[in-house]
Amino acid sequence: MSGLLAGKRILVTGVLTEASIAFxxxxxxxxEGADVVLTGFGRLSLVERTAGMLPKPAPVVELDVTDQEHLDGLADRVRQHVDGLDGVVHSIAYGPQGAFHFLDGDWADVSAAVQVSAYSLKSLTTACLPLMEPRGGSVVGVTFDATVAWPKYDWMGVAKAALESTSRYLARDLGANGVRCNLVAAGPLRSMAAKSIPGFSELADVWHHRAPIGWDLGDPDPAARGIVALLSDFFPRTTxxxxxxxxxxxMMGA
Known part of the structure; x- marks a missing residue:
């Protein structure tokens, strides 16, 4: 079998509909030659239907990243389908409506956003470590540039900043295990996640005017290709x- 990921075993989280980067x-x-296992939570029947749209059937395992029992049992459930993992894709984010009101957001909403959107990168990665032994592997997450303050994004922007920092600390601590941890900062896309962001159109409008090479809000393919590249062996010392x-x-100024 040929391809960029020939023979690799990849776990992909966050697949809900075919409009998603994860899908x-x-x-x-x-x-590109990989064996893929998906995770889903809450709407498993929808995830399973979406999985049926892939080029090849992909199994779906249930995973709630806030449930320690789910995390503790993840390796065993994945082993029912593949004998290990070479790559993990973290495409999980969630913010209650209160997280999109910066000055009024309470800790219950903010902590939920941070746990699901940032801390879960650590939770997922450590749950998958037994599957990546002894060779290591590549963990790739999806972020939305957290170096600046965006319109309407509010505490989700803070959660993404935490995600980006978490990725760096994972890269530091897991390098000795042969595990690389990187992120793709994707532009905005029309997806199920976007529908939960109040004022998404105002946020996305920036891309109509400031993307020098252009940006299609309806095309997740470029971001997905970036993730696949980082999963491959073409970046063996990038973490x-x-x-x-x-x-x-x-990179655009004013």
Whole structure:
């Protein structure tokens, strides 16, 4: 079998609909030769239907990243489908409505956003470590550039900043295990996640004017390809990095 991920075993979280970055990551990973396992939570029947749209059938295992029992049992459930992992994709984020009101957001909403969107990168990665032994592997997460303050994003922006810092500390601590940890900072996309962001159109409008190479809000493919590249062996000594796949908006000045 040929391809960028030939023979690799990849766990992809966050697949809900075919509009998601996670779905297109799983699709491209399969086309590049990987065996893919998906995780889902809450709406498993929808995840399973979406999995059926992939080039090859992909099993779905249940995972709530806030449930320690789910995390503790993840390795065993994944082993029912593959004998180990070479890569893990973290495409999980959630913010209650209160997290999108910076001055009024209470700790219950903020802590939920941080736990699901940032701390879960550590939880997921450590749960998968037994599956990546002894060779190590590549962990790739999805972020939204947290170096600046965005309109309407509020505490989710803070959660993404925590995600980016978490990735760096994981890269530091897991390098000795042969585990690389990197992020793709993707531009905005019309997805299920976007529908939960109040004022998303105002946020996304920035890309209509500031992306020098252009940006399509309906095309998750470029971000997914960035993730697949980082899962591959083409970046064997890249870790703690954030690769921007955003049409160039991140580097534009006023």
């Amino acid at each position: 297109h990551t799983a699709r491209i990973a399969q086309l 703690g990095e954030i690769v921007h796949v955003d049409g160039g908006v991140h």
